[in-house]
Amino acid sequence: xxxxxxxxxxxxxxxxxxxxxxxxxxxxxxxxRHDAExxxxxxLLKLWQHLDEIRIGSAKAWILITTRNLCIxxxxxxxxxxQHVTCSAAIDSESEPAGPAELSPLEMANASSLSExxxxxxxxxxxxxxxxxxxxxxxxxxxxxxxxxxKLPLNTVKVYxxxxxxxxxxxxxxxxxxxxxxx
Amino acid sequence: xxxxxxxxxxxxxxxxxxxxxxxxxFWRRRKLKSHLRxxxxxxxxxxxxxxxxxxxxxxxxxRLPELTLQHVLxxxxxxxxxxxxxxxxxxxxxxxxxxxxxxxxxxxxAIWQTTEKWNHRQYSQxxxxxxxxxxxxxxxxxxxxMNRTQATLANQAVTQNIARPVWQGLEMALKPLMHGG
Numbered sequence: 559x560x561x562x563x564x565x566x567x568x569x570x571x572x573x574x575x576x577x578x579x580x581x582x583x584x585x586x587x588x589x590x591r592h593d594a595e596x597x598x599x600x601x602l603l604k605l606w607q608h609l610d611e612i613r614i615g616s617a618k619a620w621i622l623i624t625t626r627n628l629c630i631x632x633x634x635x636x637x638x639x640x641q642h643v644t645c646s647a648a649i650d651s652e653s654e655p656a657g658p659a660e661l662s663p664l665e666m667a668n669a670s671s672l673s674e675x676x677x678x679x680x681x682x683x684x685x686x687x688x689x690x691x692x693x694x695x696x697x698x699x700x701x702x703x704x705x706x707x708x709k710l711p712l713n714t715v716k717v718y719x720x721x722x723x724x725x726x727x728x729x730x731x732x733x734x735x736x737x738x739x740x741x
Numbered sequence: 742x743x744x745x746x747x748x749x750x751x752x753x754x755x756x757x758x759x760x761x762x763x764x765x766x767f768w769r770r771r772k773l774k775s776h777l778r779x780x781x782x783x784x785x786x787x788x789x790x791x792x793x794x795x796x797x798x799x800x801x802x803x804r805l806p807e808l809t810l811q812h813v814l815x816x817x818x819x820x821x822x823x824x825x826x827x828x829x830x831x832x833x834x835x836x837x838x839x840x841x842x843x844x845x846x847x848x849x850x851a852i853w854q855t856t857e858k859w860n861h862r863q864y865s866q867x868x869x870x871x872x873x874x875x876x877x878x879x880x881x882x883x884x885x886x887m888n889r890t891q892a893t894l895a896n897q898a899v900t901q902n903i904a905r906p907v908w909q910g911l912e913m914a915l916k917p918l919m920h921g922g
Contacts, residue, residue: 566818573813581805595809606817672796695797723758727789 569609573602576621579697583622586692587629589681597632601625622699622707626689633685672730679729687722694719749786750776757783761790 580601584594601624605612612620680688690708693699701719705712749757753776759765760773777784864872 569817570814573810577805577810578802581809582803585803586800594803595806598805599809599813602813603816606813672792673799673801676793676796677800695794696800696802720755720758723762723790723793724754727793730793731789 572617580625583625583692584629597628600628619707630685679726682729683725687718690718691722749783757787758790761787762794
C-alpha cells in the first residue's frame with residue numbers, strides 16, 4: 559500500500575482516538591476553551607510532524623506528554639505576556655454529562671455547582687499536580703498509565719494525586735468560607 | 742463541604758481519601774468503615790472527599806470542536822494533497838496536446854509570414870550584382886571541389902582495380918619462396 563496513504567490512515571486513527579482527550583486535558587489545565595483549542599491544534603500538528611518517529615503502541619504516551627508540555631509552555635508564555643489565568647465560563651459547555659454513581663439528586667445538584675468551583679480550584683494547583691490530577695480524575699487513566707506516559711515513578715504519581723486532592727479540598731473549603739463571609 | 746476542615750485521626754487521612762475515591766482495598770475499607778461509624782471528624786473528612794469526587798466526576802469530558810479538527814486536517818492532510826505532483830488525466834492530456842499543437846501552428850505561421858515578406862523584398866542593382874558575383878565564386882569553388890573529387894575517385898579506382906590484384910598476385914607468387922627460403 560502507498561506509504562503516504564498508510565501515514566494518513568495512522569494519523570486519522572490516532573486523531574479520532576485521542577482528540578477529545580487532548581482537548582479535555584487542555585481545557586481543564588488552561589481553564590479556557592479558546593486557549594485549549596489552540597493547544598489541541600498545536601498538539602495535533604506536532605503529531606503529524608513527528609508521526610514517523612512515534613513507535614506503534616506509544617502514541618498515547620506521546621500525546622499525553624506532548625499535551626502536558628504544550629499546556630505548560632502555553633501557561634508560561636501567558637505569564638510572560640502578563641495575562642492571568644481565568645476560568646472561562648464557557649468551559650463547561652458541550653461537555654459530556656458524567657453523572658457520579660451512588661449520589662442522591664440533592665448531592666447531584668451540589669456536585670454540578672461544585673464542578674465549576676473545582677474547575678477554578680484546579681487552576682490554583684501547581685502544574686505538576688494539576689496535570690496528573692486531570693489525567694487521573696477526568697481522563698480516567700490508571701496510576702500505571704500516568705507513570706508510564708509521564709515517565710515518572712509510580713509513587714511520585716501517587717503522591718502528586720494525593721497532594722492534589724488534599725489541596726483541592728483546602729482550596730474549595732477556603733472559597734466556600736469566602737463566599738459565606740461575603741454573604 | 743464545610744468552611745473549616747476537620748482533621749481526621751492520625752494516619753487515616755490518606756486512607757479516607759482513597760476510600761472516597763474508590764481506591765482502597767477490601768480489608769482496609771472494612772476496617773475504615775467501622776472507624777468512620779465511630780469517628781465524627783473522620784466521617785466529615787470522608788464526606789468532603791466524597792463530594793469532591795462527585796464534583797470532579799461531574800466535570801465530564803470535552804469534545805474538540807469540529808471546526809478546529811477541520812482546520813488541523815486541512816493543515817496536515819490538505820497540505821500534502823496540494824504538494825503532491827498532479828498527474829494529468831487523459832482528457833487534460835489530450836487538451837494539452839491540442840493546445841500545444843495549435844500554438845506550434847501559430848508559431849510556424851508567424852515564421853512563414855516573416856520569411857514570405859523577406860522573399861518579396863525589393864533588391865537594389867548593386868545588391869543583385871554582389872549576389873551574382875558571390876554565386877559565381879561559389880560555383881567556381883564547387884567546380885574545383887568536384888574536379889578534385891573526381892581525381893581522387895579515379896585514383897581509388899586504379900588502386901582497387903589494378904594495384905591491389907597485382908600486389909595480391911605478387912604475394913601469391915612469392916609466398917612459397919618466402920616460406921621455403
